[in-house]
Amino acid sequence: MKTLREYxxxxxxxxxxxxxAPPLYRMRIFAPNHVVAKSRFWYFVSQLxxxxxxxxxxxxxxxxxxxxxxxxxxxxxWLRYDSxxxxxxxxxxxxxxxxxxxxxxxxxxxxxxxxxxxxxIQIMKVQIIPANKCRRPAIKQFHVTELYRAALxxxxxxxxQRCAKLRLSQVxxxxxxxxxxxxxxxxxxxxxxxxxxxxxxxxxxxPGT
Amino acid sequence: MCLCIFGFDLFCSIIxxxxxxxxxxxxxxxxxxxxxxxxxxxxxxxIDQNRALVDGPCTGVKRxxxxxxxxxxxxxxxxxxxxxxxxxxxxxxxxxEINKKWEESSWAKKIEARKKRATMSDFDRxxxxxxxxxxxxxxxxxxxxxxxxxxxxxx
Numbered sequence: 001m002k003t004l005r006e007y008x009x010x011x012x013x014x015x016x017x018x019x020x021a022p023p024l025y026r027m028r029i030f031a032p033n034h035v036v037a038k039s040r041f042w043y044f045v046s047q048l049x050x051x052x053x054x055x056x057x058x059x060x061x062x063x064x065x066x067x068x069x070x071x072x073x074x075x076x077x078w079l080r081y082d083s084x085x086x087x088x089x090x091x092x093x094x095x096x097x098x099x100x101x102x103x104x105x106x107x108x109x110x111x112x113x114x115x116x117x118x119x120x121i122q123i124m125k126v127q128i129i130p131a132n133k134c135r136r137p138a139i140k141q142f143h144v145t146e147l148y149r150a151a152l153x154x155x156x157x158x159x160x161q162r163c164a165k166l167r168l169s170q171v172x173x174x175x176x177x178x179x180x181x182x183x184x185x186x187x188x189x190x191x192x193x194x195x196x197x198x199x200x201x202x203x204x205x206x207p208g209t
Numbered sequence: 210m211c212l213c214i215f216g217f218d219l220f221c222s223i224i225x226x227x228x229x230x231x232x233x234x235x236x237x238x239x240x241x242x243x244x245x246x247x248x249x250x251x252x253x254x255x256i257d258q259n260r261a262l263v264d265g266p267c268t269g270v271k272r273x274x275x276x277x278x279x280x281x282x283x284x285x286x287x288x289x290x291x292x293x294x295x296x297x298x299x300x301x302x303x304x305x306e307i308n309k310k311w312e313e314s315s316w317a318k319k320i321e322a323r324k325k326r327a328t329m330s331d332f333d334r335x336x337x338x339x340x341x342x343x344x345x346x347x348x349x350x351x352x353x354x355x356x357x358x359x360x361x362x363x364x
Contacts, residue, residue: 095257
């Protein structure tokens with residue numbers, strides 16, 4: 001699967017007599033290769049500053065490698081895109097290992113959800129978001145501090161297991177355990193009458209200190 | 210008392226859970242296809258709905274993202290905190306002796322048997338045929354003895 005690559009492109013106006021030391025401008029460009037990266041640099045820079053390819057030069061264009069490609073990160077991407085009836089800003093979140101992976105996901109996602117083609121999308125900002133600052137529920141659902149479990153039922157099993165342990169050690173202390181104890185007794189396959197009788201006994205037991 | 214009955218039903222349905230192997234941190238998975246086919250890895254983190262961050266320090270799989278479609282969950286889970294470093298995954302894997310347990314499991318043995326069958330020569334097949342014949346003869350002999358004894362008892 002082809003992913004975009006992150007490039008750092010630095011450019012400036014050509015020095016002239018009026019402007020002997022023009023300021024440098026740096027951009028983070030996500031492109032499939034360095035040729036497209038340079039082209040996109042000029043596209044953006046001429047929108048934002050009075051600078052164009054003919055009157056400027058690219059000082060540096062280099063690939064940016066991911067700092068931690070083996071760590072799962074949450075990316076917040078601010079973008080601007082043209083829809084059929086207007087242009088809009090968006091904030092989207094993605095979970096990925098690399099920044100360029102997340103941006104690639106964004107382009108695919110925009111194409112799928114909004115039919116936005118790559119030429120109509122401008123990535124304004126990409127930032128790694130800490131888990132507590134994530135806004136989208138689809139991303140937050142993967143922020144689980146305990147084990148991920150596919151089935152909800154597992155939670156119920158654990159609650160019963162916990163109750164069983166409690167019953168074995170602290171049966172006399174809490175009346176709450178009575179209902180749970182009853183459930184466990186019936187589940188062991190004892191006769192209903194037996195459990196009624198046993199429950200009667202348990203009710204009479206005084207709670208310990 | 211109604212509490213008991215409802216509890217019993219709930220408990221029954223929970224015990225007969227359809228899913229027994231869950232995607233969780235530390236779950237050991239078997240890679241079904243791809244460049245690392247046939248190896249075991251541990252799920253270290255979940256990236257999103259389709260991918261997991263997976264690491265197999267003791268089975269020669271570098272830490273990487275892997276789609277769930279490639280993975281088949283096994284019964285083994287190692288105790289590892291989420292996004293643990295490879296060093297700790299290795300430690301937990303060796304402590305749980307996953308490689309040894311895997312070798313002894315019937316899943317691994319079936320894979321081994323399939324491999325052996327695929328690389329059999331004609332001579333091997335001949336040997337298998339002879340061994341099977343010998344075994345079936347012994348079984349039939351014993352069976353006939355039991356049947357005879359049973360029919361004699363009846364009569």
